[in-house]
Amino acid sequence: MTQAISTDTVEPLPLAEGVQGIVADWSSDQRAFKNVPWGKAMMWIFLLSDTFIFSSFLISYMTVRMSTTVPWPNPSEVFALTLFGKSIPLILIAIMTFILISSSGTMAMAVKFGYEKNKRMTFVLLLITAALGATFVGMQAFEWSKLIHEGVRPWGNPMGAAQFGSAFFMITGFHGTHVSIGVIFLVIVAIKVLRGDLDHQRPGFLTGRKGSYEIVETMGLYWHFVDLVWVFIFALFYLW
Amino acid sequence: MDYVAHDASAFAPPAEVDEMELYHPKTFVGKYIWSQDAKVIAIQYAITAIGIGLVALVLSWFMRLQLGFPNSFQFINPSNYLQFVTQHGMIMVIYLLTALFLGGFGNYLIPLMVGARDMVFPYVNMVSYWVYLSAVLLLIASFFVAGGPTGAGWTLYPPQAILQGTPGATWGIILMLVSLALFIIGFTMGGLNYVVTVLQARTRGMTMMRLPLTVWGIFTATILALLAFPALFVSAIMMLLDLTLGTSFFMPALVSMGQQSEHTGGNPLLFQHLFWFFGHPEVYIVALPAFGIVSDLLSVHARKNIFGYRMMVWAIVAIGGLSFLVWAHHMYVSGMNPYFGFFFATTTLIIAIPTALKVYNWVLTLWHGNIRLTVPMLFAIGFIFAFIHGGLTGLFLGNVTVSVPLSDTMFVVAHFHMVMAVAPIMVVFGAIYHWYPKITGRMLNDTLGKFHFWVTFLGTYAVYLPMHYLGFLGVPRRYYAVGGTDFIPASAQSLNAGITIAALIAGAVQAVFLYNLVWSYFKGKPAGGNPWNATTLEWQTPDTPPKHGNFGPTLPSVYRWAYDYSVPGAEQDFIPQNVPAREVARSGTKT
DSSP states (O other), X not given: OOOOOOOOOSSOOOOOOHHHHHHHHHTSBSOSSTXXXXXXXXXXXXXXXXXXXXXXXXXXXXXXXXXXXXXXXXXXXXXXXXXXTEEEXXXXXHXXXXXXXXXXXXXXXXXXXXXXTOHHHHHHHHHHHHHHHHHHHHHHHHHHHHHHHTTOXXXXXXXXXXXXXXXXXXXXXXXXXXXXXXXXXXXXXXXXXXXTTTTTTOBOTTSOSBOOTHXXXXXXXXXXXXXXXXXXXXXXXXXX | OOOOOTTOOXXXXXXXXXXXXXXXXXXXXXXXXXXXXXXXHHHHHHHHHHHHHHHHHHHHHHHHHHHHSTTOOTTOOHHHHXXXXXXHHXXXXXXXXXXXXXXXXXXXXXXXXXXXXXXXXXXXXXXXXXXXXXXXXXHHHTXXXXXXXXXXXXXXXXXXXXXXXXXXXXXXXXXXXXXXXXXXXXXXXXXXXXXXXXXXXXXXXXXXXXXXXXHHHHHHHHHHHHHHHHHHHHHHHHHHHXXXXXXXXXXXXXXXXXXXXXXXXXXXXXXXXXXXXHXXXXXXXXXXXXXXXXXXXXXXXXXXXXXXXXXXXXXXXXXXHHGGGOGGGGOTTSOOOHHHHHHHHHHHHHHHHHHHHHHHHHHHHHTTOOOOOOHHHHHHHHHHHHHHXXXXXXXXXXXXHHHHHHTTBHHHXXXXXXXXXXXXXXXXXXXXXXXXXXXXXXXXXXXXXXXXXXXXXXXXXXXXXXXXXXXXXXXXXXXXOOOSOTTSOTHHHHHHHHHHHHHHXXXXXXXXXXXXXXXXXXXXXXXXXXXXXXXXXXXXXXXXXXXXXXXXXXXXXXXXXXXXXXXXXXXSSBOOTTOOHHHHHHHSOOX
């Protein structure tokens, strides 16, 4: 695993603008996306595929919700939390969403400092992002345990349609898995940054290709995608 | 007369991408087992796919034995029969054809044809194969668990797929679903590689519109697969949950075998929509690589440029796009709003336009060509027959009013076998005969090849032509036995017996093909670098078979499209893609 490739251009290409630029790029030789490293192109296409997975999940959820004859539990009651003697609807989920969206901000800053080759700041911001992600997963675990405690199960629940629990655990579980995988990879990338692997272009994870600060951006693409998916889950599951 | 060529230039732009450095393994295990070389991975994929495909072939024999000679065989009971039907379909469509076209031909041909040293991420590519292999092993394991593999039909429709009473409802269905999920994960790793390699790792001068149609077909099919498999992945997960955790995504409340099930309020139609949102593009995941490969075979062996290259490219892209809008034509009798039927019939018939365009272009490529009836050419022409045939019956089944009475009859079986079994497998054979010399350095035996072609071609026709007639009679598909039914004449049984005999022969002749593969590897005529005088880059490699890294010290530069055959004024009847215009004008072609 020692061999590698640099996908850097020999020199930056002059890029045409607008639609003409797209046509020029696609009708050119060698690369359709100019100045885009392979890993980043691959991540974009993977995310497109993943979009279809989450869309299928969410459309399935909407279908079973509409086709079941049993009333659907009221989300603002189910997802309410009693704080200081008052029941506040959606408070936990609001905090979780806030945390996850904030982590997108720290991720974006990590990418910026990465391109400036600021090792320390990139490392710190990646760790903060990972910590926020881990907090999100932790709060999700809390929410799961609360619902399980209240009798919600994948196969049924006391509040209404059985599909409520099924869809909830499946979709948030699948999303939570995405976040957890993201946290693990954020830590891996952070360690690579700290060790100077990217400065010395040591090969990356599961590949023989040379490491570069572009992998921070590739990591960021995944992280922003996971956040964006959460926005849809939030809107369709908690607000509907 | 001055030499004129389509789309040739003397100039290849400067390199934008640095030379790809490769990890060269030194041990046998690194070279051939845990290999990161796309060519070795391709062969691993191909051998695994053909191996499991042979299992499916034998399963089809068992089915035919029951249909042709009912109750003559002790080992075939109704449960087994359903398991044979299910596993035959699933293996052939996914584990053989998808894996062979994309994992096999994709891995071998994409880097060579676009002028790259390997796939962009060889390590991930390697993992892709091993995940695929584990999916295949799980599938095989399902034959040995209690209750055997699932017998729910390859469509796995709930509720019956997971109800007790369906064969394999205890373990078989679980293994099937897990195996499918693994297949999709493995495929995604490979598929991302194929797409990015085509988009981002082409050599100097290789524009998208100079790619051989083989690459266009595989590239578009891979994109379809990356967008269609997610729906199958999700439905597999949801069905697994229905099975193991007792959720009710697909399972309505029902009484099964006298017992009220624990499920409540699920939506079985949802599964059908998800399944066919995957299932219809899947048809084109198999067909598009076949379209691409056959275009190249026809052009090379007719010594003529492909007719309407750009049209062919856009037709592939258009078919790929449209294939996502037609899925519910598989569900006309499932109980949909009739307006949906109207919509899906319309989109289905629109696909006929780009498809017919491709057929015309293939025929026009042959027109006035210098046709050489080599074995690959025979198979390519066989493909055109089978495809026109299956395509026309597709028009019957695309129309709601014609389709409804034909639903679930043998006519449907005849249609889809013609269009997505016989047609693609013709291309698979043609492609193997065509590229075997590059892969091994030796020619396949011609006599055995021609024998293989004629028996396979006539044999499959003897199987599927009469099946259309059985379908018009109303003989249902997937039935273990029809029994004494008034509307089916007794002669249908003799026809069924004839079909079975033809199927046994057409299947058995594949042994000749396998023998040819092995025999020619050791004893075949040495092929040389470019036995078919073809223009594409894989035939211009310095070594045959190509070494790791594909091209010698420098990558080739591309100066023209892939179809400069019989160019007026050129000395030879082909000009390879890496020959610049000035060399043609001066001294004929370089070989």
